Amino acid sequence: MLRRLRSGDDMRVLVTGAAGRVGTNMVKRLVGEGVDVRAMVLPSDPQLSKLDAFPDVDVVEADLVDQAAIDRACRDVTHVVHLAAQLVRGDSPADRFYDVNAFGTLRLLEGVVHAGAGVERFVLASSDGTYRPGKPPERPLREKSWQEPADYYGTSKLLGEIILRNHAAQFDIPYAIVRFATVISPEEAGTMFRLSFWRAVLGWQALGKDSHLWPLFDGQPDLVRILNEQAGDATDDTAVGLRDPDFQPWTISLLDVRDAVDGVYRALTEPGAVGRALNLAAMKPTTHDDGASAIADLYDVPKLMVTMPMRHRLELSIDSAIGRIGFWPQHDFRSTVKDGLRGADDYVPAHSTSGVASTWHSSTP
Ligand SMILES: NC(=O)c1ccc[n+]([C@@H]2O[C@H](COP(=O)([O-])OP(=O)(O)OC[C@H]3O[C@@H](n4cnc5c(N)ncnc54)[C@H](O)[C@@H]3O)[C@@H](O)[C@H]2O)c1
Structure with missing residues (x-):
């Protein structure tokens, strides 16, 4: 039975990357569940208008390289869904991946610690890119499969995971890591x-x-x-x-954006997610x-x-997500298209x- 987040003035979920492919859909889901949402976006995010549909959401601008802005974003939050990431290198130097995806995760965790009250759950979106997708070590990939990405993005996401585990242990932060397969939005499929x-x-x-x-x-x-x-x-x-x-x-393995959101919601609410990494993908590759x-x-x-x-x-195995958090993806490639x-x-x-x-x-x- 899927738990609902408690609602009330004392409870607030910070969603980073809130204007992104998964982020806006996460905001939509949380708002639909009656949850108080703070949406963190990159300053001058070109996708910001996607959040216009959610007038009650508190939108804050913060770059993951800016600790002071992150500290402000983390004030009074009780849960964190960390989706923001540098996905595409574009004109950026390679070290931008590490600065945003690894140290940015550290800064966000520091923001939570600086805020003082602690959070009840910190969910990090990681990636099948941490398993070296060009030459996967086994089939299917399970959460314990060897992780040696061999590229900047995958390595930066893996570092984010390790930093989270370390910080969670030091500061008693209940956390969950979700490793997405390639996320597809229906209009892109x-x-x-x-x-x-x-x-x-x-x-x-x-x-x-x-x-x-x-x-x-x-x-x-x-x-x-x-x-x-x-x-x-x-x-x-x-x-x-x-x-x-x-x-x-x-x-x-692919993952419809709506299933991604459902998996993250479960990672945020289900006790079986705490302290774990969970693959999220469609039921079958x-x-x-x-x-x-x-x-x-x-x-x-x-x-x-x-x-x-x-x-x-x-190919990702989702046996663990099925068993621990009741994840049951509703979409396959054909239905998404x-x-x-x-x-x-x-x-x-x-x-x-x-x-x-x-x-x-x-x-x-
Ligand atoms: N899309 C995929 O196929 C896929 C696969 C595996 C994992 N993931 C992970 O899922 C998460 C969400 O991905 P998505 O598809 O929604 O990506 P997206 O690019 O649509 O969204 C990412 C968001 O992060 C924001 N962002 C980037 N740099 C930032 C910074 N320095 N400070 C603050 N915000 C910043 C962007 O503005 C964007 O809104 C990411 O963590 C990504 O690594 C995605």
């Missing part, structure tokens, strides 16, 4: 499993070890060339899945065959399976400037 999507993703091979997935690309021939040869004159919107030399489709079929069926475009010289299977097409109104669109391909390749300069 229809861009995946397209020829243009894979051209973009495989194109990062040219970045060498600056790419988030470099262990997958390392030592391989020109993958975009291989894709283009097999695609022939197929149009950009063609549904495309990738498969290995044995014709087995690649696989990837999506095979590229199923992903491309969903796009082909729902958009009425041709489907093509392209053979790559290597295998890639990035469908919801995007029919204009479902039970979520806040991402209005992302980065798109799913970029979040999957977060070290991309």
